Amino acid sequence: MATTILRALTVPEIRKKLAFTALLLALYRVGSHIPVPGIDIKAVDQIQQQFGSGGILNLLNTFSGGGLSRIALFALGIMPYITASIILQLLTVVVPTLERLQKEGESGYAKINQYTRYLTVALAAAQSTGYAFLFARQGALDFNTGRLTIIVVTLTAGTTLLMWIGELITKRGIGNGMSLLIFASILTGLPIGIQAVMNGSPIEKLMFPLLAIGVVVAVVFIQEGQRRIPIQYARRMVGRKMTAGGSTYMPLRVNMAGVIPIIFAAAILAFPPTVATYFPGTSAFINAHFSYTSTPYMVVQALLIIVFTYFYTAVQFNPVDQADNLRRQGGYIPGIRPGAPTAQYLDRVLARLTLPGAIYLAIIATLPTAFIAYGGFSQAAAGALGGTSVLIAVGVALDTMRQMESQMMARHYEGFLRQ
Numbered sequence: 001m002a003t004t005i006l007r008a009l010t011v012p013e014i015r016k017k018l019a020f021t022a023l024l025l026a027l028y029r030v031g032s033h034i035p036v037p038g039i040d041i042k043a044v045d046q047i048q049q050q051f052g053s054g055g056i057l058n059l060l061n062t063f064s065g066g067g068l069s070r071i072a073l074f075a076l077g078i079m080p081y082i083t084a085s086i087i088l089q090l091l092t093v094v095v096p097t098l099e100r101l102q103k104e105g106e107s108g109y110a111k112i113n114q115y116t117r118y119l120t121v122a123l124a125a126a127q128s129t130g131y132a133f134l135f136a137r138q139g140a141l142d143f144n145t146g147r148l149t150i151i152v153v154t155l156t157a158g159t160t161l162l163m164w165i166g167e168l169i170t171k172r173g174i175g176n177g178m179s180l181l182i183f184a185s186i187l188t189g190l191p192i193g194i195q196a197v198m199n200g201s202p203i204e205k206l207m208f209p210l211l212a213i214g215v216v217v218a219v220v221f222i223q224e225g226q227r228r229i230p231i232q233y234a235r236r237m238v239g240r241k242m243t244a245g246g247s248t249y250m251p252l253r254v255n256m257a258g259v260i261p262i263i264f265a266a267a268i269l270a271f272p273p274t275v276a277t278y279f280p281g282t283s284a285f286i287n288a289h290f291s292y293t294s295t296p297y298m299v300v301q302a303l304l305i306i307v308f309t310y311f312y313t314a315v316q317f318n319p320v321d322q323a324d325n326l327r328r329q330g331g332y333i334p335g336i337r338p339g340a341p342t343a344q345y346l347d348r349v350l351a352r353l354t355l356p357g358a359i360y361l362a363i364i365a366t367l368p369t370a371f372i373a374y375g376g377f378s379q380a381a382a383g384a385l386g387g388t389s390v391l392i393a394v395g396v397a398l399d400t401m402r403q404m405e406s407q408m409m410a411r412h413y414e415g416f417l418r419q
Contacts, residue, residue, distance in 0.1 A: 007408060008404050008407075008408060011408060014174070014404065014407055014408065017172065017173050017174045017407075018173075018174055020169075020172055020173050021169050021173035021174050021175065021180065024165050024168060024169055024173065024177075025169075025180065025181070025184045027165065028065075028074060028162065028165060028181060028184060029065065029184065029188070031067075031072065031073045031074040031158065031161070031162075032064065032065045032066060032067035032070070032072050032073070032074045032075075032185075032188075033067075033070060033072055034072055034073045035070060035071055035072055035073075036071055036072065036073060036075070036150070036151055036154045036155060036158075037150050037151075037154060038142075038147045038150055038151065039071045039135070062185065062186065062189055062389065063077050063078075063079055063182055063185050063186075063266065063270070064076065064077030064079070064185060065077070065184060065185035065186075065188040065189070066185075066188055066189065068131075071131075071135060072158075073154065073155075073158040074158045074159075074161075074162055075128075075131065075155055075158065076124055076127055076128060076131075076155055076158065076159045076162075077159075077162070077181070077182075077185060078159075078162055078163065078166060078178050078181045078182060079266075079267055079270055080120050080123040080124040080127060080159050081116070081120045081159070081162075081163050081166070081178060082178065082263055082264065082266075082267040083120075083123055083267045083268075083270075083271075084116045084117075084119035084120040084123055085116055086264050086267060086268070087119060088112060088115060088116050088119065089311075089312075089315060092112070092315075098112065098115075117160075117163065120159065120160070120163055121156060121159075121160060124155065124156045124159035124160070125152055125156045127155075128151060128152045128154075128155035128156055128159075129148070129152050130275075131151075131155065132147075132148050132151040132152060135151075162181065165177065165181070166178040166180075166181050169181075174400060174403060174404055174407075175396070175399065175400035175403055175404075176396075176399065176400075179259065179263070179392075179396045179399065179400075180396060180400065182263060182392060182396070183392065183393055183396040183397070186389045186392060186393045187393065189389070207371075211368055211371060212390065215364060215368050215390045215391065215394070216390070216394050218360075218364050219364060219390075219391055219394040219395060219398070220394070220398065222254055222255050222357060222360050222361065222364070223253075223255055223258070223394075223395060223398050224398075225253065225254040225255070225357075226251045226252060226253045226254060227251075227252045227254070227349065227353055228249040228250070228251055228252075229249060229250040229251075229252060229333060229346070229349065230247065230248075230249050230333065230334055231247065231248050231249055231250055231326065231331050231332070231333060232246075232247050232331065232332055232333070232334050233246050233247070233248070233329070233330055233331045234330050234331075234332070250322075252317075252346075252349065252350060252353055253353075253357075254353050254356070254357040254360075255309070255357040255358075255360075255361060256312075256313045256316055256317060256350075256353075256354070256357075257308070257309045257312040257313050257316065258395055258399060259391065259392050259395030259396060259399070260308070260312050261304075261305045261306075261308035261309040261312060261358070261361060262305060262361070262365055262388060262391055262392050262395070263392060264304070264308040264312070265301050265304035265305045265308060265365075266301075266388060266392075268304055269290060269297065269300065269301060269304070272286045272290045273286060273290065298366045298369060298370055301362075301365060301366055301388070302362035302363075302365070302366045303362075305358065305361055305362040305365055306358040306359065306361075306362050309354060309357065309358035309361060310354055310358060313350065313354050317350060319342075319343040319344075319346035319347040319350065320343045322342075322343070322346055323338070323339060323340070323342040323343035323346060326338065326342060327339060327342070333345060361391075364391055365388050365391050368390065369388065
């Protein structure tokens with residue numbers, strides 16, 4: 001990884017993209033420390049102590065980089081956009097209009113992204129309203145209509161700005177902007193988690209490095225694993241030339257969905273704490289069943305990861321389309337007839353790959369958290385160094401490095417062709 005980064009710094013265009021990405025991430029961190037207007041700063045310290053003790057909003061506070069506990073401009077983080085993306089992708093399966101837009105290609109995806117932005121603003125407004133009521137009950141602000149309007153508008157505008165920053169990183173920087181924003185938020189809590197471990201018992205100091213190394217190795221192993229389907233191309237006429245046949249392979253990754261199922265599961269599990277802000281009577285129940293270390297939370301998280309792994313893999317890879325593309329290009333899988341049999345074969349192989357990948361992903365996400373919960377680790381360590389946080393951080397880092405390597409290869413081949 002260090003070698004890849006050093007080599008990337010020698011390419012001027014990639015160096016500019018890295019600087020642009022770092023600048024926007026720094027802007028995001030600055031916005032996570034700017035309080036919204038009308039907030040009592042003294043009451044914020046009490047709220048931060050409540051969040052640090054394992055309250056119901058610990059999950060959302062982790063993914064906002066601590067901005068929620070500070071009641072900052074970017075307190076909502078990017079989670080409203082993630083939730084809106086989930087809703088639109090689910091609706092794409094059941095709403096014919098959205099399904100047609102998805103098949104239209106680039107223009108259709110642009111329209112769906114526009115709908116996602118509108119839904120993000122609506123969700124951010126609803127979520128910020130709930131948080132305004134919560135902050136008012138905790139004495140962080142004097143509640144009135146004007147103050148409520150300022151809080152809702154400010155937090156919604158912050159989420160909209162953050163969504164724009166994520167899209168800018170995706171278009172002009174390195175990596176996926178939304179994932180990198182979550183990655184930066186998780187890294188913010190890393191020093192607190194390490195400090196909590198260092199102040200813990202000797203067993204905690206001994207076991208945590210082993211646990212962290214084990215999670216990283218397991219994530220790399222599952223992320224890089226793939227099944228290679230052999231592809232044979234027949235000789236055919238293209239214009240007046242006879243193209244020579246050849247053989248290659250179709251790589252099917254064991255975890256084709258990447259870290260997206262983990263982020264989707266976290267977004268769904270962040271919904272109950274939001275409901276609790278509107279209904280204070282449910283806070284005790286939500287706090288008992290939707291904290292990092294509760295058994296119901298870990299079980300639901302594992303099930304959601306498995307479901308979203310299958311769902312997102314089906315969205316990313318369509319066996320019917322792949323079989324049609326192979327047939328049009330004159331390719332086939334040895335021993336499998338082109339067309340429908342090829343699609344059935346790919347679907348069967350993909351199902352067999354996705355099941356162990358999804359189960360493995362769920363185990364990696366929940367087992368470290370369970371170990372921390374029942375091994376006497378602190379809440380700070382569970383929040384910053386749990387399975388979900390480490391899995392997302394390592395997965396996003398791998399995807400970003402992979403994109404950086406592909407861009408470096410493109411520059412290398414471009415220079416070769418120029419010669």
